[in-house]
Amino acid sequence: MGKLTIKDIAKKSGFSVSTVSNVINGKGKCSLETQKKIFHLMEEVGYKPNQAARTLASKKSNLIGILFPVEDEIFRKNNSYQKIVNSVTSELSKKSYDLVIGNNIKELDILEWALKRDLEGIIIIGDLDISKEKELKKINIPIVFIDNYKNNLYGVNYINSDDTIGGFNATEILAKNKCKNIAFVGSEDIEVHSRRYLGYQSALIESSLGEERLYLDQPTYEGGLALGEMISKTDIDGLCVASDIMAFGIMSSLLKNGKKIPEDIKIIGFDNIDSCRYTTPTLSSVDLNFSAKGIVAVQMIFEEIEGKFFLRNQSIDLNIVLRGSTVCKN
Amino acid sequence: MGKLTIKDIAKKSGFSVSTVSNVINGKGKCSLETQKKIFHLMEEVGYKPNQAARTLASKKSNLIGILFPVEDEIFRKNNSYQKIVNSVTSELSKKSYDLVIGNNIKELDILEWALKRDLEGIIIIGDLDISKEKELKKINIPIVFIDNYKNNLYGVNYINSDDTIGGFNATEILAKNKCKNIAFVGSEDIEVHSRRYLGYQSALIESSLGEERLYLDQPTYEGGLALGEMISKTDIDGLCVASDIMAFGIMSSLLKNGKKIPEDIKIIGFDNIDSCRYTTPTLSSVDLNFSAKGIVAVQMIFEEIEGKFFLRNQSIDLNIVLRGSTVCKN
DNA sequence: CTGAAAGCGCTAACAG
DNA sequence: CTGTTAGCGCTTTCAG
Numbered sequence: 001m002g003k004l005t006i007k008d009i010a011k012k013s014g015f016s017v018s019t020v021s022n023v024i025n026g027k028g029k030c031s032l033e034t035q036k037k038i039f040h041l042m043e044e045v046g047y048k049p050n051q052a053a054r055t056l057a058s059k060k061s062n063l064i065g066i067l068f069p070v071e072d073e074i075f076r077k078n079n080s081y082q083k084i085v086n087s088v089t090s091e092l093s094k095k096s097y098d099l100v101i102g103n104n105i106k107e108l109d110i111l112e113w114a115l116k117r118d119l120e121g122i123i124i125i126g127d128l129d130i131s132k133e134k135e136l137k138k139i140n141i142p143i144v145f146i147d148n149y150k151n152n153l154y155g156v157n158y159i160n161s162d163d164t165i166g167g168f169n170a171t172e173i174l175a176k177n178k179c180k181n182i183a184f185v186g187s188e189d190i191e192v193h194s195r196r197y198l199g200y201q202s203a204l205i206e207s208s209l210g211e212e213r214l215y216l217d218q219p220t221y222e223g224g225l226a227l228g229e230m231i232s233k234t235d236i237d238g239l240c241v242a243s244d245i246m247a248f249g250i251m252s253s254l255l256k257n258g259k260k261i262p263e264d265i266k267i268i269g270f271d272n273i274d275s276c277r278y279t280t281p282t283l284s285s286v287d288l289n290f291s292a293k294g295i296v297a298v299q300m301i302f303e304e305i306e307g308k309f310f311l312r313n314q315s316i317d318l319n320i321v322l323r324g325s326t327v328c329k330n
Numbered sequence: 331m332g333k334l335t336i337k338d339i340a341k342k343s344g345f346s347v348s349t350v351s352n353v354i355n356g357k358g359k360c361s362l363e364t365q366k367k368i369f370h371l372m373e374e375v376g377y378k379p380n381q382a383a384r385t386l387a388s389k390k391s392n393l394i395g396i397l398f399p400v401e402d403e404i405f406r407k408n409n410s411y412q413k414i415v416n417s418v419t420s421e422l423s424k425k426s427y428d429l430v431i432g433n434n435i436k437e438l439d440i441l442e443w444a445l446k447r448d449l450e451g452i453i454i455i456g457d458l459d460i461s462k463e464k465e466l467k468k469i470n471i472p473i474v475f476i477d478n479y480k481n482n483l484y485g486v487n488y489i490n491s492d493d494t495i496g497g498f499n500a501t502e503i504l505a506k507n508k509c510k511n512i513a514f515v516g517s518e519d520i521e522v523h524s525r526r527y528l529g530y531q532s533a534l535i536e537s538s539l540g541e542e543r544l545y546l547d548q549p550t551y552e553g554g555l556a557l558g559e560m561i562s563k564t565d566i567d568g569l570c571v572a573s574d575i576m577a578f579g580i581m582s583s584l585l586k587n588g589k590k591i592p593e594d595i596k597i598i599g600f601d602n603i604d605s606c607r608y609t610t611p612t613l614s615s616v617d618l619n620f621s622a623k624g625i626v627a628v629q630m631i632f633e634e635i636e637g638k639f640f641l642r643n644q645s646i647d648l649n650i651v652l653r654g655s656t657v658c659k660n
Numbered sequence: 661c662t663g664a665a666a667g668c669g670c671t672a673a674c675a676g
Numbered sequence: 677c678t679g680t681t682a683g684c685g686c687t688t689t690c691a692g
Contacts, residue, residue: 052382
């Protein structure tokens, strides 16, 4: 058990090794009868071709690698890790591929790793050091970046959210809910926040709502707390907050200062982290749709492997989950 | 580039293939000089041995598999997935092992998977179907279960939390904070909740606090809401809640009914999910220490591979994170 | 301490 | 449609 080789199957079935191999790989042509017999035998004796041998002989490892920015707080908070891994593995399983996780991304030599494991594709989440960029060019396997805003390599694939549209839509919802004085909250030097701000600006114009109001602080709960204090002294009645966690801080300050949410002021956050469901009121938020990103990443890889034409840059629709911070009845 | 084989290294260095192989694997004996020369050359030309070939020749794949209960809400909520994967991969990277994720655990034939990929060890999170249990016995590689309460196989390794102690400690903290009427909240038919309840009972006795009070409902926010309504009408001043999410619901109801937390009633939850930091007040909670579990899992696997003696059952210390729901100043 | 040679289990031509 | 055979790149005896 477990020591069976393709030779054993050939011998037992009475066919040649190459016929068995062909049947396994769906190559060449053999009678349906032969195929059935061989498949049946393999099943019966519990034979599974050894992957290392297949890889060695064919260079096909049936392995895709994935790399995460382990220290990134935001990725951690919104469970993107898990959502992406789940959708990726479940897509891969359809083609009996497995997913390997890259250890120690900071020191990992991606190229060597890909070579060593004969990876057939790589998914990279988040931004990467510029220094790694170069070496990536040398890899001749499909690479997909998810939520990468720094790099702009030719010949690799990008999957992103349209954060500008996210900011626009969130603000628009606020406007449609009769908010007249809508402010934007975010952090400096965070690319996605800037984009969301752009969307916010467009929406203001679109809805012919007055001057824009911008509040900036650290993308933390504490940052939100501080901003909330300030905001509670204004006539702002709508808030587009580029981070759920900041929004929590803001809500806390606002509530403490006697503001009612959503009656006095409505709020929409970004990221749709789990905690949105447990605050009082619950927080409406823009979901970045990580499951979809994982699925598309796998599609892109296979399409590139199979040499099909496909879009190298894809933007995944966001969707806004409305909760108690915008709707009066939760 | 990338097409280099051990032969090339042998030729270029002037040594034989087997010498190079020995140097790579630290086997045999060769002069330090030789080693240095060979290592230097490999570095210089960027040579990395091909893993498939090594695996085929030696049966050592340098690959560990991991399996997750993808549908398990609780595992999803507390980010255990990510914490375990992070600590596991970072431990593995020290020995240049990689981690593969098992696709589709429900249908996955673990044995065949292990064979096919020549896995050297498997980590399984959570409970598994009984039907899978049998087949696991046939695998002759180290298996580690983390947080598995159903199975009890001989010859495999278990890593768990001592939930009874968790319940005990949480209750004790409440008692030390002058709570006189402490209740336990949990769900029926959840093994860990029962254990935590046991600990709660012991702690009551230990602290010579009166009769026990037990509240049961679904392990959801809504379950907590319902229970909170009831609890707010009692003289309970301390709550040991077997799930953070229930605790959130309870807090919400309690607050709505005019109770002050922690002044009137102190609360400790279980799981220490991220959201604990964003509620008002923040929620004290028992942390299950998933990072440590991942590290220990890897240790166990390597110790078994290396044939060392080690404990097959290990309980990982929990630690209680105190926040605003127990301490008056947050 | 080093080298030659025999596989590991499979795929991929190439004949038949 | 099927069988033979030569590798894939590495490890591992076993002589030297």
